[in-house]
């Protein structure tokens with residue numbers, strides 16, 4: 001079970017407790033619910049002699065999803081985990097859409113907003129809004145967790161593969177061995193070098209196997225310059241043939257493979273500029289930040305025979321990962337970034353204004369995105385629901401629940417549970433390992 005965060009009456013973070021203990025404290029009235037997501041209770045009294053166990057927050061940042069895991073290093077226990085879904089792609093899509101609408105109005109000689117890019121300059125360290133939002137999401141959650149528990153350290157997956165560990169893979173001749181850390185780093189290196197596709201049929205999104213371009217049986221080496229990635233079908237079809245025989249009928253594919261094999265990958269390919277920005281921002285929290293590579297994360301995860309998921313990847317980031325990871329019944333919290341609404345004052349359809357919006361966001365005490373409990377006493381929609389509300393000035397709200405959308409709920413039936421904080425939440429399923 002994921003643990004429950006506890007703060008004392010002064011909102012000082014305490015050690016997270018087991019759900020059963022939290023339930024008991026709530027029933028006897030020694031605590032109250034402080035926050036629904038992530039579930040936090042607040043004690044009625046202050047605690048003076050604190051014996052805080054520092055926790056390690058581990059982060060596996062991704063383009064769509066970031067895995068978060070809180071670990072008690074000494075016990076090797078995952079205390080809490082989450083998967084944070086970013087809205088980077090949604091931001092990009094809506095900015096593209098806005099640009100297209102403005103451009104089309106200009107070319108149609110309709111009234112329009114003049115372009116303003118000629119007198120604008122990008123500041124140093126500017127990041128595209130989609131990337132900036134991902135970094136801000138992670139920073140928000142690190143700050144939130146720091147208020148709810150005692151953080152002692154942070155681990156971050158910083159690079160895709162560790163060139164230091166491989167010492168110039170093309171020259172030094174790092175051998176490919178499945179199971180060794182070096183093998184995992186090399187695999188990540190090859191994935192980057194061959195753009196995550198089969199070198200022979202260009203298929204992506206399929207399991208790829210490490211393949212010798214000149215087979216070992218014909219004197220080929222284990223060096224990175226003799227390795228590529230192939231899908232299972234191509235790997236089997238090639239078998240022990242030399243690449244020149246295998247690709248006899250496709251000379252252009254052959255020359256492409258041979259040329260690509262010779263190109264050593266620069267160190268720059270291992271790093272992702274936005275992860276460095278995130279690293280710098282995490283350092284500002286004043287906690288020690290450990291970094292790891294993607295190869296190391298995969299190695300740690302396979303060594304502990306854990307399946308792939310974002311939160312387990314996060315738990316496996318870095319050298320500090322405990323030998324035994326205890327995560328019995330940890331339910332990852334699924335967090336989705338929703339933003340804080342639009343600034344658009346004019347509803348647009350096909351480039352034409354169809355409605356105006358009010359500057360006011362709060363209607364009848366509720367704002368779109370608030371988490372509410374709804375009790376409808378009678379009628380067609382009678383029942384009790386929990387969900388995010390869509391607030392309207394007329395007082396007839398929509399409710400977005402896990403089961404779907406319910407329209408036309410009166411504001412009188414709502415009770416606030418948690419105010420909009422830019423995110424929506426769902427409960428993940430615990431991992432069950434059957435062996």
Ligand SMILES: [Zn+2]
Nearest residue numbers: 198201231234
């Ligand atoms: Zn293939």
